[in-house]
Amino acid sequence: MRRGTFKDETVDYAAVGATQAPDLMQYPPERSTPAEESWRIGSGEARFQTASESLLAWVAQKGADLTVKDVRPASGPMYSGVSFDAEGNPIAPSSSEVEQRFDTDGTPFVAAGTTIVVEGRVKGFNADGELRVIFAVEEPRRVGFALGTVGGSVVSGEESFMLEWHDNDEVWFTVRAFDRPVAILYRMLPTLVRRRRRELFTRYLRAISPLYTTPA
Structure with missing residues (x-):
């Protein structure tokens, strides 16, 4: 089991971890637009494991036609730390270290504290920005992480993938x-914020779900 959370003052919003709040859709952070979607992408352990590996290798972002570059793991030793359970409750830290893993092209996998730069366009508008992994969790039946904006983006906030x-x-x-x-x-x-979000959600689903995989 791997858990990790990283909080840093350099993120450009205050409600760090709020994507895990059960009442996000009813009470979003001030002046923010909330969004949530869930999709059934298959069944069985093999499907879960394959999707998990893809998610932690940034496939959701890359498959959304976003270029992921300048992937910088957190400085210092990685650790299992405070995270969130399925109900959004914080989990006490652990001192066990977490080994950094890499994709086949040498890109570090998702890990708490990692900073990335994304570039691309959504609905014809700039989607560039610097993002930080706020938390990452790997459990036998639950895998995911959250990205928070650091700067350079047209919006400020957080998104989680679970x-x-x-x-x-x-x-x-x-x-x-x-x-x-x-x-x-x-x-x-402000309607552009919703349009941008809907398009990104659709792209993320197509990247992770086998239902949208097209033959080579």
């Missing part, structure tokens, strides 16, 4: 987010 292998053998992929507009255009036209 895979769960339920007792009925179904595998579900859930994405939750809250966004506060930063760019002038997004502040003037």
Whole structure:
């Protein structure tokens, strides 16, 4: 089991970890637009394990037509630390160290404290930004992480990606987010925030779900 959380003052929003709040959709952080979607992406342990490996290798982001670069693991030893359970409750820290893993191309896997730079476009608008992994969790039936904005993005906020292998053998992929507009255009036209989010959710699902896989 791996758990980790990283909190740092350099993120550009205050409600760190709020994507794990059960009442996010009813009470989002101030001036933020919340969003949540869940999809059944298959069933069985093999489906869960495959999706988990993909998720931790940044496939959701890469498959969303975003370029992931400048992946920088947190400085110092990695550790199992405070995380959140399925109900959003914090879990006490542990002192055991966590080994850093890498994708086949040498890119570090998702880990608490990792900072990345993403570049791309969503609905014709800039989607560049610097993001930090706020927490990461790997459990036998639950794997996921949350990304928080550090700077350079048109919105400020957090998004979490969670895979769960339920007792009925179904595998579900859930994405939750809250966004506060930063760019002038997004502040003037808040509907663009919702459009941006809907498009990103669709892209994430297509990246992780085998139902959207196309033959090579």
